Amino acid sequence: MSKSLQAIRGMNDILPEQTPLWRYFESTVARLCDNYGYKQIRTPIVEFTELFKRSIGEVTDIVEKEMYTFEDRNGDSLTLRPEGTAACVRAVLEHGITGGGQTQKMWYIGPMYRHERPQKGRYRQFHQIGCEVFNLDGPDIDAELIVLTWRLWGQLGIRDAVKLELNSLGTSESRGRYREALVEYLSAHLDKLDEDSQRRLKTNPLRVLDTKNADTQAVLVDAPKMADYLDDESRVHFDGLKARLDAAGIPYVINPKLVRGLDYYSKTVFEWVTDKLGAQGTVCAGGRYDGLVEQMGGKPTPGVGFAMGIERLILLLETLEQVPEEISRQVDVYLCAFGEAAELAALALSEKVRDQLPNLRLQINAGAGSFKSQFKKADKSGALYALILGDDELGQQVIGFKPLRGQGEQQNIAFDALAAHLATCVVQG
CATH class of the missing domain: 3.30.930.10 (Bira Bifunctional Protein; Domain 2)
Incomplete structure (x- = not known):
């Protein structure tokens, strides 16, 4: 395999x-x-x-x-x-x-x-x-x-x-003088240095100061200090x-x-x-x-x-739990549409709303589905609000507006007032 x-x-x-x-x-x-x-x-x-x-x-x-x-x-x-x-x-x-x-x-x-x-x-x-x-x-x-x-x-x-x-x-000149003093000091304590520090002493001695080895750190307590060579x-x-x-x-x-x-x-x-x-x-x-x-x-x-x-x-x-709440939410509004006519109207309406509110995160349901399945997807999306458009709403030129994360009753919003309503509820709130 x-x-x-x-x-x-x-x-x-x-x-x-x-x-x-x-x-x-x-x-x-x-x-x-x-x-x-x-x-x-x-x-x-x-x-x-x-x-x-x-x-x-x-x-x-x-x-x-x-x-x-x-x-x-x-x-x-x-x-x-x-x-x-x-x-x-x-x-x-x-x-x-x-x-x-x-x-x-x-x-x-x-x-x-x-x-x-x-x-x-x-x-x-x-x-x-x-x-x-x-x-x-x-x-x-x-x-x-x-x-x-x-x-x-x-x-x-x-x-x-x-x-x-x-x-x-x-x-580089003062660092060179310090390097010489550090090498001289560490060479006198070579047997107390860890293997990696012994290697660094020959190639890049200042990196010995970076060691996490406790025994080598104990040796460094009395080592020359860079400040004295500045x-x-x-x-x-x-x-x-x-x-x-x-x-x-x-x-x-x-x-x-x-x-x-x-x-x-x-x-x-x-x-x-x-x-x-x-x-x-x-x-x-x-x-x-x-x-x-x-x-x-x-x-x-x-x-x-x-x-x-x-x-x-x-x-x-x-x-530290310093992730802003809105970061975990990738959708502000989820639009559910039921039936071919409603789907066509939803597409046109959503694009008009996007023209007016370019920062709004609006997702339209794809793949059709029943009322229950679309609402389940709306909730899973993390959206704050669901929009509902079916044959009845389409006939009245309104769209259902339902809060998903807090208090509030479902209400109907006229097509031409939708962007202004969303601006108040989502973009500014």
Whole structure:
């Protein structure tokens, strides 16, 4: 017997009953980005592998173990994008849209791919929304990105469930000095480090700070601190960011172990974390990457951005029961028609109503059926009201109007008054 067809492990279908919440979340973020002056960019999901090796770093876990990489028919090495920043940098370079110091504020949305062990909130195909800003080097734009996310949490009703963690990684020079001190310290305690941290000590020592191993964390208590190696420029920048967050009333904590998993970060790094989702606690993260554009072959161009995981934030909304009631209702009004003449009249009438109320979610019964069966479908649709049109109503040029979710008696509404009545009951209420 042949194996039944199914989705690839870690790559999930988003079913019709789930998509209303996704659309609500995505439209909320998109509207907020528009309001802050960010313009959408759409990049391909496949890029040359070299792009990610040069940007993310060849000794990162993503490049070493997690990318979906393959050769195409031309022999080129291609990779499904594991994150969004590198593609944005490639796009601004290719199209020259940051030339001459032009400021670019952009946002993106789409699927990303990493070959990880699937678990709740972590998948091999996952979705992100991110913002990127080029050619602004002050702490004011770092603060704006954080303020934008803070406003989003407020709109979604999850502010009390997330916490902002901040750190500064300094410039590449100060980070290099810190790296040397950290390696020297950890090398003296090599036998107390877990196997993964011992490997990272040789390839990407700052990632040791990220370890979840309790024994290694105990060693890190007395390790050198990044703050002690910051250059003056980075310290002033970080102080400026904190001052702006204080002015905006946004609470935060300094996490000296926050380094992020990508090589291109410098100065500001931040994460929004929650304790409501178990181990998968980061819902949004980002920072500054002032050297990345130059590293990719462009002129020196400051950059800063963030990305948020849609799956985790959807899960958080569900966990906290912050899903708006209207999201679960996909139909406002369900129109039941009985008989051929009524069906024809219902089609014409419904289109006139849609012309007048373009935001009304009006569904007409399809497949005919008895009075009982149509009403059963109307109730199952989640509609607030049912409209009833049969031969008797058609003869009087009226339509039955029946509440399905609350108090109220059925009444008859004239055809030409239907849109106005629905506007009062549904669109405005």
